[in-house]
Structure formats: structure tokens, C-alpha cells
Amino acid sequence: MARKNYQDKSIRSNADLMTHLRNHGSAQHGAGHWLWQRLTSLVLMGLMIWFTFALFEIRDAKQNMIVVWMAQPLNTGLLIATIGLGFVHAVLGMQVVIDDYIHHTSLRWFLRLSLYGVFGFLGLFVVLALLRVSALVTVFQAAQAG
Amino acid sequence: MPKTKSSISEPAEGAVRTVHPRPLSPHISRYGWSVTMATSICHRMTGVFLTAGLVMMGWWILAVTSLQEDRFAEFYGFLHSPLGKLLILGWRFSIAFHICNGIRHLIWDIGYGFKPSSARSGSIIVIIASILLTAILYWVTFMRWFPLD
Ligand code: HEM
Numbered sequence: 312m313a314r315k316n317y318q319d320k321s322i323r324s325n326a327d328l329m330t331h332l333r334n335h336g337s338a339q340h341g342a343g344h345w346l347w348q349r350l351t352s353l354v355l356m357g358l359m360i361w362f363t364f365a366l367f368e369i370r371d372a373k374q375n376m377i378v379v380w381m382a383q384p385l386n387t388g389l390l391i392a393t394i395g396l397g398f399v400h401a402v403l404g405m406q407v408v409i410d411d412y413i414h415h416t417s418l419r420w421f422l423r424l425s426l427y428g429v430f431g432f433l434g435l436f437v438v439l440a441l442l443r444v445s446a447l448v449t450v451f452q453a454a455q456a457g
Numbered sequence: 458m459p460k461t462k463s464s465i466s467e468p469a470e471g472a473v474r475t476v477h478p479r480p481l482s483p484h485i486s487r488y489g490w491s492v493t494m495a496t497s498i499c500h501r502m503t504g505v506f507l508t509a510g511l512v513m514m515g516w517w518i519l520a521v522t523s524l525q526e527d528r529f530a531e532f533y534g535f536l537h538s539p540l541g542k543l544l545i546l547g548w549r550f551s552i553a554f555h556i557c558n559g560i561r562h563l564i565w566d567i568g569y570g571f572k573p574s575s576a577r578s579g580s581i582i583v584i585i586a587s588i589l590l591t592a593i594l595y596w597v598t599f600m601r602w603f604p605l606d
Binding site for chain 2 (some may be wrong): 355
């Protein structure tokens, strides 16, 4: 996509522009974006299969059983990884969807920033909640054993 | 020389460009649906739907870890409502489809499968595989392969 506000002193013609594009890859952060989308997808594949089967295992469990399940170190770690990498992959993906359909620049930026904001905060809260409960259960179990 | 502003639609001053009518493609109204178009748009729709699923997963974790029964009941109440059940059906299919088609994307990324015929057969394989996987996920749920004992 040729950006309207593309400005570079060294670019004086369309031929220059094409040379520039050929030599420098993407105009913005496209390459990193692409790579992260693939890297996260590889790990997510395993995590999603794990989570799907884990859900079947605990789907009828009472709240306290699920808390204990979430607090097991392996499960805490995998849940944090799923939420963390999932949110990165989802934000990268949703940004492409927004960029494709929203051509109004300020609306596009508003939606992009809302996306980062909502997923950033939600991700942070979820990770903190998992760590908190994991710590609580560990301390409780240690107190019971000791 | 004035400040140059380059873009494809505005050629720089003095640039010679012959303008002649080109065939308009893709011309939406002259396009028929193909199976590759269906899988392509489906990857996007399942991706967006899975994003909502991830938010749902976040809500689930927050509800459970709040250690408050009413938060938990609220969440499971929603999950067991007709809308919740419909969403769960959608997520089963979305997980299956997005993973199958995601693998196809990754195969493209390492440079295989670009012939029109392989693109078409790949699409068909992905559709069949993801419907089968969705059915298997259902079966696993109903047969309770993994009861909590
Ligand atoms: C929680 C799980 C997931 C969510 C929320 C999610 C979401 C998304 C979204 C919103 C997009 C953008 C769609 C588009 O631009 O059309 C996307 C693209 C993609 N996803 Fe996922 N996805 C998930 C899991 C996976 C998995 C497990 C794989 C691995 C096979 C995968 C592979 C891909 C690939 C390769 C793309 C890029 C497609 C492209 O470049 O057009 N995703 N995903």
C-alpha cells in the first residue's frame, strides 16, 4: 500500500520509490509483525490442544477444584502462556483486520489503541490473578503440611 | 526543487506516465465464489471469533480466581445460556478450522502448495478435517472420556 504521507528526501520519483521498497523490505513494522504472528501460532497450536483437553477434564468441577487445578505450577504456567501468547497473536491479527477495513486514519488509530489498551490491561489482570491464586494455594498447602 | 511527495497515484513532477485502461481485477461483481476464497475468509472469521474466545477465557480465569461464588455462578450462568452454548459450538469449530488452516498457512510460508490445484485441494482437506475434528470434539464431550474422578 502506498502511504499518502510517505516522505523521504531521497525519494524523488516512482522509480526511486520502487527501489526504496525493494531494498528495504516493508515500509513499517510488517516483517516483525509477520514473524511474531507465525512464532506465536506455532506455540499456540500446542497450547490450544492442551487447553481444549484440559477443559474437558475440569468442565464439571466445582469452583474450589478449579482453583486448585489452576494453582498447580504447570497449569499456572501453561495458562499464563496461553493468555500471553494468545493475546499477542490476537492483537497482531486483529490489527491486520482493522487496518484492512478501516480507512479513516483517526478512527483506525482509535481502534488500534483501544485494542492495545483493552488486551494489555486484561492480560495483565489475568496473569496477576493467576499468580495470586497460585501463591495463595501454595502457602495454604504448605501451612497444612507444616 | 520543491519538496517531493511520492506516492503511486501522484507521480513526481515531470514523470512520464502513459495512462491506458487496464482490466479491472478483482472485479467483485464478476467474481464467482471459489473454495479457496471460502477458506480464506473463514480463517479471518474464526480468528476474530477466537479472539472473543480468549477474552472469555480471561473472564473465566478472573471469575474463578476471584474466589467468590457469585462471580463463578454468573460466568457459568452465561456459559449455560442458549447464547453461551451457541458460542461454545462456534469455538469448537473455530479452534479446529483455525489450527488446520493455520498449518496450511505455515506450509505456504515455507514455500509449498502455491499451485492453483494444490490450493484447491488444500482448502478441501482443511474443510473436511476441521468438520471431522469438530465432530470428534463433540464425541469426546458426550462420551466423557475425561471424567473428573
Ligand atoms: C487463541 C488462539 C488464536 C487466536 C485468538 C487467533 C486469532 C487470529 C487472528 C485474529 C488472525 C488474523 C486473521 C486475519 O488477518 O485474517 C490470525 C491469523 C493467523 N493465525 Fe491465528 N489465532 C489463534 C490461534 C492460532 C493457531 C493455533 C495457529 C496455528 C496453526 C494460528 C495461525 C495463524 C496464522 C498463520 C495467521 C496468519 C494468517 C494470515 O497471514 O493471513 N492461529 N489469528
